[in-house]
Amino acid sequence: MTPVLVVENLIKTYPAFRLGPVSFKVEAGSIMGFIGRNGAGKTTTLKSILNIAHPNSGSIRYFGQELPGNERAIKQRVGFAGGAADCYPRKKIADIIAVTRNFYDNWDDAAYRKYMGIFSIDPQKTPRELSEGMKVKLNLAIALSHRAELLILDEPTSGLDPVSREELLEIFAALKERGVAILFSTHITSDLDKCADYITYIRKGELVASDTMESFLSGHRMRGEGSNLEEIMLRCEKEDYRDKFAE
Template sequence: MSEVLSVQGLCKYYEKFRLENIAFDLRPGAITGFIGRNGAGKTTTLKSLLNFVHPDAGEIRFFGKTFGGNETEIKSRIGFVSGGVHYYTMKKLKAITAVTARFYPAWDEGAYRNYLERFSLDENKTPGELSEGMKVKYALTLALSHGAELLLLDEPTSGLDPVSRDELLEIFLDLAERGTTILFSTHITSDLEKSADDIIYIKGGRVVERGAVGDFLARYRVARWTGEAPAGALMGVKRDKTGSSALVAADFAAGEGVILEDADLETVMVHMEREGAQ
């Protein structure tokens, strides 16, 4: 079976930023989190996948096919939601939906009605009457209502309250169980720990880590100490009011006065983004 999405050697060059040799595959039915700090290249990558910006090099295949000659078919099988959601502010949602549905032969009106109710959306309102969080919910409702086999989501939980975020993650898990593949970027790493199977970590325009979330976290621990730094390879040393900490390899030999703790995604990111981290 072809990969749902396969990216090889993706490059995009700007005057002050370079996306370099991005490569990854998405496993069918898996939820993959795309992480990295602001400006790392997450949004540029996602937009390059859909040809919203034109890559300078690389090969992108959806369901084993490139966009050349297959763009309409591919886009009918995927859903995309960007963090910046913009609609005609004075048009009612039901009018926007009617236009959108015409582009998707597999549009499921029953699913659409279900998500309207689930997200407490009133289709007689206009986008101008919605909060930013509700705009995201509406964009997701459209993306989820045409049987998309692949969802590409750029900060989908941005602007949502904790209860709505949790509800959305539950939907993601339900979709993945039914075979939908999901790639979503986020700064809320706790959301990934609740839902993601795999992780792609991008730093400075390059993928520095990828693989199963559990395997990724199992490679590291956090060392904490007061006073003199311990001997050994320390990544991203930082201080707080209780002492100092650094990311270390899982087999790091802790000396006296050093406490080793399991690492979560946020802690790994914070330390790896410190100056001098590899």
């Protein structure tokens, strides 16, 4: 089966930061955890694969199609949610949806009403009246209403209370069962312990690993670098500030 997303040798340079080369692929009906500490390049990678930042080189293919030249068709099948996607905070959700729905060929009003009901979102409210968790759910409802096959989520659980995080993880698991693929960036690795099938780990802009969760964990476990994602990340990333201050 063709992967829903294949990223190969993605490089993006800024004056003070270089990302890549980064390569990974997301399979249909799977959850890819995209991890790294703050500033590692997760958002830059997601922006590049959404074509809102321009990579210097590399190839990005969705559903077997190259992104350049097929962006319109690809974005019909992809949904995005993240903190940065908090748009039109003072407009009624119903008004935002009335405009948004027209852009999608596969928009399904029945599905929209269903997901708004499941997530208990009142369309007469404005986004600023929603909690952070509800905003993520609103973006999920929009993506699912146009039958997105791939969800790209930029730190969707950051800033959420433990109950909301648990609820979202349950939603992701249910979506995976329905065949939706999820690319999920986060620095809260405990969220991924519960749901991810694959892990891509970047550190200071460089790809450390992209593998199945099982083989990622067993490899690090064998080298004595920890038994879960949090321990592995702490082992790889932690800097000794006591030594630095002593210098």
